Amino acid sequence: MPSPPRPSPAAKKPSSTTKPVLLGLVVLLAAGLLGFVSYRATAPDPASDTPASATTAGADSDVYRELAELARRDAGDKLAQGRTDAPVVLIEFADFQCGYCGKFARDTEPELIKRYVADGTLRIEWRNFPLFGEASEAAARASWAAGRQDRFWPFHRAAYAEDAKEKGFGKDRLRALAQQAGVKDLDRFARDTDSAAATEAVREDREQAYGIGATSTPSFLINGRPLAGAQPLAVFTQAIEAAAAEEANVKNAGEPAE
Template sequence: MSPLVVSLIAIIGVLVIVIVAFLVTAATQASGAAAPTDESASEGAPPLPDLARRDAADPTALGDVDAPVVIVEWADYRCPFCGVFARETQPTIIAEYVEQGLVRIEWRDLPVFGDESTLAAAAGRAAGEQGLFWEFHDAVFADAPERGHAELPRERLIEIARGIGVPDLVTFETDMDDPTLQGLVQADLEEGYSLGVTSTPIFLIGQTPIAGAQPLEAFRQAIELELDRVGR
């Protein structure tokens, strides 16, 4: 058993929240931290909190509201590793699991890279108000650099919205400044911080946490573990 798994088991036994903090620390050190295994998840650990919202009206969620497994993702539009996951891994998860009704993805804004991150999160919400959250999400990450943080000033966000066909750009700009939408971003951020999540990307796949833009197979393993856990 690897030292990471041993540490994870010990932390779970003391306090659930610290698990996520531990994984966040691993993610800041490298994007190659190992995903928890079936062995680590089955040795008497208390269950993690169910953070899935399953809100059918949530524009930042993708997939069947009753899917047996929910992936909660904390991410920042300026995070390069979030971009790696969005470009290289998420499309396959969508094709293999979301479109089959097995997995639902729920986005959580965690803007940790400054004011442009916060504005981009509000812009994503504004696009979502016009039914184009995921199109905005994909467009931002499609052009994201592999290293460093994307430059996302207001003008660039409007350009992206125009490029994905947001029908009412005036309303889009107004919504970026809407205190209600900004409050939703802040609520996600505060929820993440309350769990010890201070870096991105972090995932909770059912009861299985993953830190960083892991290879696709790590996500497949976690999803299959959770599908087995719920008997699907």
């Protein structure tokens, strides 16, 4: 989907702990420049007959490892589900007004939870990445507030229900969604939604997204490997299983021989 206008440089200053130019390149490649990726993987080095893949694979691996370190693996993270020691972490950067994010939430994510979160393979970590104005900002803060009462994921389902975004995300609507999600203290929910802590939490998530070069939603990292858009289920299952297999190989390689 078309990328919305980005905020001013002050609003999107990347974190000092990231390398936005290099990481942004990887995300852009994942967003659709598959022809370039194929070319780079097979084109000869101008100075030799060695395929470029032989000289770039190591650099790419370093970037993927750095991106993988963005996983928080925090047991107290209210906007995450799955074991903190799961071998695979999927980080999703999304906006509640994004139609493709809703499609992923309704059609793909429940199956990933059923297949991989339930058996301990996958952990899903949500990052609020509001791009479409104040309504997106308000919904992001409200989702965080619902999380303070352990109702983020029910709120997430309610906000991404079919045709939910057409009803808007005004104060009354957000309160109704919270009630639908089972938030018990609605007055606290309203205070938390409007709090400085909610604003800061959303800012940190968005800063992380811009820091890795993400410009549209949904954007994903699967053990550091970027994946853009609401791709078919098979794309996610393949990526998750490949990441799990890679982690298993690394673990086995590190175990002493008997």
